[in-house]
Amino acid sequence: MTDKIKNDDAASPNRRQALKAGLQLGGLAAGATVAGNSLAMDTTKPSDPLITEIQDWNRYMGDGVDSNPYGSPSKFEADIVRRDVAWLTADTKSSVNFTPIHALDGIITPNGLCFERHHGGVAQIAPSDHRLMINGLVDTPLVFTMEDLARFPRENHTYFLECAANSGMEWRGAQLNGCQFTHGMVHNVVYTGVRLKHLLAEAGVKVRGKWLLPEGADPAHMTRSIPMEKAMDDCLVVFKMNGEALRPEQGYPIRLVVPGWEGNMWVKWLRRIEVGDKPWHQREETSKYTDLLDDGLARRFTWEMDVKSVITNPSPQAPIMHGKGRTVLTGMAWSGHGTIQRVDVSIDGGRNWLTSRLDSPSFSKSVHRFYYDFDWDGREMFLQSRAIDSNGHIQPTKDALRRARGENSIYHNNGIQTWHVRADGSAENVEIS
């Protein structure tokens, strides 16, 4: 009872009685009101105690602001993590894991979920100990500290990074049952860094300089040859991803960004750039990252990542749980040649196509997000997506790629992906006629 009522007691003893009588009347009145609106509310089924009962999180305090100086997702999201497939490689230190794309939305990959690919484990380098050298066919070979790099003019760009071996397991047919594993060697982040051409200008590139050799500081000392036109175009040396410092797994303190080109060239833990007049034919552009064709010849310097898309939900890791009716289908599309112009979706395995709704900021060489909202009739479906990029390239079928290249090229599988959705809403990776 409130103080107000207590005070009034002294003044008017009958006021409490009057108040009580009034409440009873009011209660009846309330009852009458409920009866009047009963058409809207459910009176047949029992109520959900999650609503009718006070829950712990309604009542008891949670963590204070000093508990999590670097925040993490809710514990209820704990199964949304990078995953690796143990039998793919001999050792986790020269291996890959996969972005959980089945559970993400929008176009930005959170830093902690960006897939990793290392050849010598994650180097842990103090930024004060790290140096970037430029040598070779330059006027002045130079050494930069990280503080030096922070003094160059900066740019921000959103780019996808895709490993050329993404979907490589699927050349022979449907293999891994989940888009995280079939398509998860890709991420999309906002990079902050410096145009490579500014750094090269400090050293002064000689006229004979036609190729670059970036090199990493990790135990693999990763190297690739990059033609000078690309280096001087949009390549960046970056130190931030999505606003914060590069993660160690992504090359802290600096990495190279080669927009639209295969991920292996984006050297992490970048320590040196050599300017030369010929390519070096390093291991990662001869033994690896060359595409063997069925006639025994192999393509080399297959730099660009082609137009590609995948439906992330529904997918084997994201079955349809709600039954027939209104359904949201979503996926991602990207191209190393530019922006995505259109993504078509089929529910009958490519016999008929409808155009989906692109809904995200659209940047060149960045992931785009598409949605297809439809009424599912509850019958089995063969879901496919087909992206078209700003150069007019149309994502091909896996069969078209195999006809052109055979099954052993390992890299650059940008074929259309099919998910078989069954009548119970579960989904499976399949190949169809």
Add this chain to the structure above:
Amino acid sequence: MMIAVSLNTKALCGHSARITAAVCILASFGVSAADSQAGENVFKQCSACHEAGPDASHRFGPQLNGILSRGAGNADGYTYSAALNDRVSAGLTWDEDTLDAYLKAPLTYMPGTKMAYVGLQDEVDRDNVIAYLATINLDGSASGDSSDDAASSAVADSSASGPAAEAAPRPLAIDVPIPTHGVLHLGRPATEEEVAAWDIDIRPDGKGLPPGKGSVLTGVDIYDAQCASCHGVFGEGEGRWPILAGGFDTLTDARPEKTIGSYWPYLSTVYDYVRRAMPFGNSRSLSDDDVYALTAYLLYLNDLVDESFELTDQNFAQVRLPNEGNFIADNRDEESWFGAAQEACMNDCIEGPARVMQRARVLDVTPDSEDEDGGGTLD
């Protein structure tokens, strides 16, 4: 009392740059200056195959928690070699002396051991890494005390590149000189020694090759000690580690074997890669001559030279690999699907309803699932 003193500090101390003269002399007098902190640094070489500490698990080698107290050959869940099991039956247990002898020359101390490691020649390094392992308990926790003697500070990582000591006052901004090079005048010129330290790449025309030589026969020993445990005695690849030899005429097979001899275009790639990245877990530990010897041996394993062959910086460019001419430029733009002028079919694009031709081979992709082999390795 007469004390036999060995003044052969170099023999005892080896070539390790980590050890200062003071520690060497102490060691040669038999004074224990074991430093577990320095030992942790030495352990980095071992960590390619061994884990130690909390949550340590078996890798190529067993986890080493409590190795000095738990006995030999008894880590749960690890398959030891027959050689080690025999020694254990004969009474072998790990203590400072037996570990020291084993680490110095594993293949001599225990022929047939799985630990195909060339050995830790430096006595102080061995003392230190054993001291480090002694600090790790059976449950992976640390026993706390790391020796904090003169050796510790003497062996401390001398990173001359760190920021200036806190005590030094900051210079006035106006007094900081601006370099003359470039456009924005940032960075500083590199020294010749710095460039030489990092400029390790080799080109197919031989540019970058260091002076040196190595024979097939020298290469055999280095390969057996440092490479065979992963790449196989004949370069056939152990488990999922890469195959290096063989595979001739398999490139058009259903499952091609791409090796140095069957696929790689240039020998320089072998030299360059071994020099910068191998052995796995101990990069940049081979000498230039070692790399010549290994490269010669890899040619031999691929039947491209005979056992009398010696590879040098002079004859290097004459060695050609069989598959050199079979690489073409990227011509994906000639594929039929690539053309930009096409229309995408929207209706009745394929005859008849879709039929499943193949289902996912690996339904459960979680790490525990080892039933399916998938379509081959990734690496």
